[in-house]
Amino acid sequence: MNDLITVVDWSRWQFALTAMYHWLFVPLTIGLALIVAIMESIYVKTKNVKWLAMTKFWMLLFGINFAIGVATGIILEFEFGTNWSNYSWFVGDIFGAPLAIEGIVAFFMESTFIAVMFFGWKKVSPAFHLTATWLTAAGTALSALWILVANAWMQQPAGMEFDPEQMRNVMDNFWAIVFSDTAVAKFTHTVSSAWVLAGVFVIGVSCWFILKKRNVDMAMDSIKVASWVGGIGILVTLATGDMSAVNVAKHQPMKLAAMEGLYRGSCGQELVGLGVLNPDKKVGDDNDPYLFDIAIPYGLSFLATHNPHAFVPGIDDLIEGIELTREGDTIRTIGYAERIAIGREAHEALRAYDSARANGDDAGMEAALKDLRAAYPYFGYGYLDSPEEAVPPVALTFYAFRVMVMAGGYLLLFFAVALIGVYWRQGWLKNKVVNWVGMFSIVVVWICSQSGWITAEVGRQPWVIQDILPTRAAISEISASSVMLTFWMFAAVFTILLVAEISIMLTQIKKYSKEDITTISKS
Amino acid sequence: MTLELLQIYWWLIISVLGALLVFLLFVQGGQSMLLSTRNEQYRNLMVNSIGQKWELTFTTLVVFGGAFFASFPLFYSTSFGGAYWLWILILFTFVGQAVSYQYRRKRGNIYGTTFYDILLTINGCLGCFLLGVAVSMMFFGAEFKVTMGNILNPGSPVISQWAPSHGFEAIFCWKNWALGLAVVFLARMQGALYFMNNIKGDENFFKLNRRRVLVNGLVFVVLFLVFVGLLFTADGYQTVGKNSFMVVHNKYLFNYIDMWWCGLIFVSGVLLVLFGVFKSAFSTHYTKGIWWTGVGTVLVVLTLFWVAGFNDTPYYPSTTDINSSLSIYNSSSTHFTLTVMSVVSLLVPFVVAYIAYVWYKMDKKPLTPSDIEHDSHAY
DSSP, X not given: OHHHHHHHHHHHHHHHHHHHHHHHHHHHHHHHHHHHHHHHHHHHHHOXXXXXHHXXXXXXXXXXXXXXXXXXXXXXXXHHHHXXXXXXXXXXXXXXXXXXXXXXXXXXXHHHHHHHHHHOTTTSOHHHHHHHHHHHHHHHHHHHHHHHHHHHHHHSOOSEEEETTTTEEEESOXXXXXXXXXXXXXXXXXXXXXXXXXXXXXXXXXXHHHHTTSSHHXXXXXXXXXXXXXXXXXXHHHHHHHHHHHHHHHHOHHHHHHHHTOSSOXXXXXXXXXXXXXXXXXXXXXXXXXXXXXXXXXXXXXXXXXXXXXXXXXXXHHHHTEEEOTTOOEEEOOOHHHHHHHHHHHHHHHHHHHHHHHTTOHHHHHHHHHHXXXXXXXXXXXXXXXXXXXXOOHHHHHHHHHHHHHHHHXXXXXXXXXXHHHHTOTTGGGOHHHHHHHHHHHHHHHHHHHHHHHHHHHTTTTEEETTTEEGGGSXXXXXXXXXXXXXXXXXXHHHHHHHHHHHHHHHHHHHHHTSOHHHHHTO | OOHHHHHHHHHHHHHHHHHHHHHHTHHHHHHHTSTTOOOHHHHHHHHHHHTTTHHHHHHHHHHHHHHHHHHOHHHIIIIIHHSHHHHHHHHHHHHHHHHHHHHTTSTTOSSOHHHHHHHHHHIIIIIHHHHHHHHHHHHHOBOEEEOGGGGGOXXXXXXXXXXXXXXXXXXXXXXXXXXXXXXXXXXXXXXXXXXXXXXXXXXXXXXXXXXXXXXXXXXHHHHHHHHHHHHHHSXXXXXXXXXXXXXXXXXXXXXXXXTHHHHHHHHHHHHHHHHHHHHHHHSSSOOOHHHHHHHHHHHHHHHHHHHHHSSSOOSBOBSSOGGGOBOTTTSXXXXXXXXXXXXXXXXXXXXXHHHHHHHHHHHSSOBOHHHHHTOTTOO
């Protein structure tokens, strides 16, 4: 059992490492592809070489970044098989489809037209080239769509039923998977956040150009495009973040409680804007969860339900199965100890079904199936030893959520300043402090982006599929030492390549800052 | 469509993707010759020629994996989680490839051009070899056992159990080496043929590749004959129930005989490959050899997948527990999922059409040394 847990932990570490590295590059790819496509469109319309130079410069950085995103992406896809083989069978009938569609619809589009983007300038017409650039941008977004549909399904399982004969879940409604609340919110939130990230990146690099007084004209126009893309992006991100919060409250209330560090909920629950968690706080004790906090009255109730007086359950409430009506009446729901018991009944019923099937006992199969159907919603709880195991790491979820929200608020201000600056107060953008803030914001947006994913993924632990399959039952039969070794191998390789990527990016930015627009446009 | 038809249809799609992947490994073949090419200009020509196609090979590999996952998830679950080290090593070689084209000659790449060329060479040699080994297990078997009921054992819930060496036993199995090495030399031969087709302006470089075609082609033919000999004399399994199989001597030879059309296609493919090789190697300036060998390769690989999975043959035989073997009937997705995926697969002709069109537009004019000198995006 101890070895199993270690394998689970190392497998989680390895997947997290790959996903986090992957997510360093992907949002920049998605956002920069759009920005480059807009710039090239302006060039094709105006024939102004400055826009051609801008297109080529940002396209170069896009290409450097794209390559390493591809490298980390293939690992993620195959890790579902290498490290989570039980998962691959248990839900492969559902989860495999979006991955395959991603490949057929999106990857081929990207990989075919990106070659035209980079090598087709003299081989195809300007209109064909522009089409290729837009199709590459569309391919990156389509790719995000299908992988996010797959991820959303893990958070909100839909469109499926359990097939006891094959001991796995099978798809019965494709559109329910594609258009689940979580899928819609996750796709729009993630893609718009990628526009934000690329917008900040372009503005930050442009600020460096302005600081160095090199190609200032090109930098100012780059800021214009990036401000619009990022500005629209941040508004959509905030709106869809609100959708996400409502979905989490509905489908993953334990995650919401962890995001808030909330143990005992109430009607009109306040939202902790800033706070420090009490490290001694344990599930079920009476300690105050916070050492310090600044709260917004009714904030969490409003965020979670759009009703400032609604009840939002905390961790202890959920474990004990307590819900409250708006009037404050207590309602008993199914507590976690009971869920564990029901989950084990589901396991027993499946075992009974299997042996009845082996014995050709139709009546036994029917009875077992009836029990199984009734208990299946809590199937995953049958693997847990105690209710506390169903609580995600609270501190990491709590702080990551706050970092994301605060950075998001900062970025709203950032784009407001950038838009005002570039259209009405150009002097602001020539101020050295503003330039440094612009560059520093590149770090902020990446931290914000990573924090979002940490909140989403750490907050849903221990589930790989919400309520159905915990990570400990999703793994492959490999030794902890093997996974530990490959973890460090991946960590080393990704870091070596990341260092090279950053170095090449910085060198190219420096090099192109010194060249005039005509030279860049002919490059 | 019935479930059985859908299973056959999806095995066909897997076969097509697998066959196209083997053809597109000419990119890896080209990479495998980088370090042995002393002339730097030749090396740059080679990289920039195949550098415009590497993503297509890479994507085909990813889609091959994705399609396998969607259509035959029990294979994905069993093979990837079981032959852990085999697949991890394959992945490592492809990670190196993905960045090397972009980074190798960019200023600021820290580790120098040779470092990235080494990564490309490793991907070209080891990547091809290991992919061949992985496919070879579809004929010569793998050491695994599938027990669905394990899912109900919280202490040890994994349904697919593999030999403790987790893929190393496959890498060090001599039978798998035949196909592994054959894939390497096939890829090298096709890489050289692609250079002959795609690069012009240097006669010495053309002659160098012509020699490469002959040498690698001959080695490939010998290795391929060894593999075919092993295949035709190998014992295979026959499906007698959904999860019940029996041993049949010379199963794959009999599959070719039973499915005579498959045998015909196999022979046609072999002849096309041989024609492409010898015509290219012995003509003064023949550049179309890649298309003959390419079509031939696709045909041969298609039939290999067909004899592996059709005619009631389990495509992933277990040498540990015969009844754990995977067939297209016991490892597939459900009727519903395969139907959904089949609707999506209607897009494949459009995808193939735009790939072919872009390929035509981009390769209409062969690459020359001066193209690289005047292109700042050159690899």
